[in-house]
Amino acid sequence: MLQTQNLAARRGEAVLFSDLSFSLPPGAALVIGGPNGSGKTTLLRILAGLTHAEHGALSWCGTPMRPFDPRLRTEVLFIGHLPALKDELTALENLASLAALAGPRPAAARVREALASWGLARQHDLPARVLSQGQKRRVALARLALASAPLWLLDEPATALDDAGVATLCDAVGAHLASGGVAVIATHQTLALPDGAVQSLRLA
Amino acid sequence: MQLLFYIIVVTLFPLGVGVETALLHALGPGVLWVAALLASLLSLPRLFGSDFADGALEQIALSPYPLPALISGKILAHWLTTGAPLALLSPLLALQFGLDAHESAALIIGLLLGTPTLSLLGAIGAALTLGLRSGGALLALLSLPLYVPILIFGAAAVSATHAGLGAAGEFSVLGAALLVSAVGAPLACAAAVRIAMD
Numbered sequence: 003m004l005q006t007q008n009l010a011a012r013r014g015e016a017v018l019f020s021d022l023s024f025s026l027p028p029g030a031a032l033v034i035g036g037p038n039g040s041g042k043t044t045l046l047r048i049l050a051g052l053t054h055a056e057h058g059a060l061s062w063c064g065t066p067m068r069p070f071d072p073r074l075r076t077e078v079l080f081i082g083h084l085p086a087l088k089d090e091l092t093a094l095e096n097l098a099s100l101a102a103l104a105g106p107r108p109a110a111a112r113v114r115e116a117l118a119s120w121g122l123a124r125q126h127d128l129p130a131r132v133l134s135q136g137q138k139r140r141v142a143l144a145r146l147a148l149a150s151a152p153l154w155l156l157d158e159p160a161t162a163l164d165d166a167g168v169a170t171l172c173d174a175v176g177a178h179l180a181s182g183g184v185a186v187i188a189t190h191q192t193l194a195l196p197d198g199a200v201q202s203l204r205l206a
Numbered sequence: 207m208q209l210l211f212y213i214i215v216v217t218l219f220p221l222g223v224g225v226e227t228a229l230l231h232a233l234g235p236g237v238l239w240v241a242a243l244l245a246s247l248l249s250l251p252r253l254f255g256s257d258f259a260d261g262a263l264e265q266i267a268l269s270p271y272p273l274p275a276l277i278s279g280k281i282l283a284h285w286l287t288t289g290a291p292l293a294l295l296s297p298l299l300a301l302q303f304g305l306d307a308h309e310s311a312a313l314i315i316g317l318l319l320g321t322p323t324l325s326l327l328g329a330i331g332a333a334l335t336l337g338l339r340s341g342g343a344l345l346a347l348l349s350l351p352l353y354v355p356i357l358i359f360g361a362a363a364v365s366a367t368h369a370g371l372g373a374a375g376e377f378s379v380l381g382a383a384l385l386v387s388a389v390g391a392p393l394a395c396a397a398a399v400r401i402a403m404d
């Protein structure tokens with residue numbers, strides 16, 4: 003479903019990676035590891051269509067994709083480093099707004115359910131300003147419970163998460179893969195994902 | 207914040223220039239319009255700045271909805287909280303310059319037509335200077351040349367009313383500028399935002 007060929011990227015003068023090729027069928031996940039600054043975020047941003055690659059081709063479901071391709075924007079869920087939460091809005095309002103950007107606004111009950119599944123049932127009325135880093139990360143990741151996009155791109159999703167949070171993350175990704183979705187995750191931690199489905203990539 | 211800036215700047219002029227009524231009356235339209243321009247410039251970095259900093263702009267850029275449409279929504283919200291209150295408050299401040307009812311009407315109509323255009327044109331500069339360190343100065347440099355025609359016709363509308371001629375011509379130009387920027391600015395902003403994402 004997701005394929006790259008000879009992908010290369012640079013930051014300024016430095017070449018981050020080159021000749022990167024992989025192919026992910028439905029139900030597969032790619033876990034990207036590597037030291038800080040090795041280009042994990044850049045690779046994810048290229049896959050999301052936010053940035054141009056220096057060389058190489060990206061294709062989704064057989065069709066070549068350029069940055070900001072409409073089809074890519076409909077079928078990708080990208081959760082980056084920054085949680086994109088507004089301090090003045092409550093957790094519920096933040097999550098509802100982010101979900102509304104990606105498609106029809108979900109019902110309030112569904113949003114509350116999504117927050118509850120990520121352990122934030124009692125925090126849904128609190129402004130994001132008072133949430134801890136881990137709680138903010140959970141609100142950002144709660145989008146996974148509301149998403150219908152087939153391609154998930156997660157940049158260091160386990161940052162600031164406690165063990166329970168990491169377990170919820172792994173369950174969510176596992177369920178997504180089982181229903182035929184594809185995920186690319188950049189992480190420093192080992193995630194408990196179903197064995198057969200995971201490819202590993204290490205950027206040096 | 208911008209509103210307070212506008213009130214203070216506009217009030218400083220009569221205090222500094224003195225009580226000579228004729229002089230104040232002549233200066234009034236120009237001062238009120240220039241202050242509106244400066245207040246608009248002051249508020250522009252916030253338009254995309256905080257979204258850029260917390261990652262929300264990325265999510266907006268990745269949304270399946272058309273980016274120009276989403277950006278138009280942001281600019282409308284921006285105008286409703288900056289330009290619109292400023293325009294509605296201006297007749298009150300115009301009293302300090304001795305503008306009469308007809309001139310105040312020309313002022314408020316001109317500002318209501320012109321401030322959305324300032325928000326739209328300024329948004330292009332705001333999107334282009336995203337993430338730059340000396341963004342504020344560059345933003346002013348990019349936006350002010352575009353603002354000048356709006357300033358000229360807006361102030362001329364009040365002067366024309368004072369001279370007894372109608373301001374219909376000036377309002378037409380302001381209206382045309384608004385229509386052109388309403389269509390063109392969101393497209394230009396979308397392109398600039400995508401460049402900023404790179």
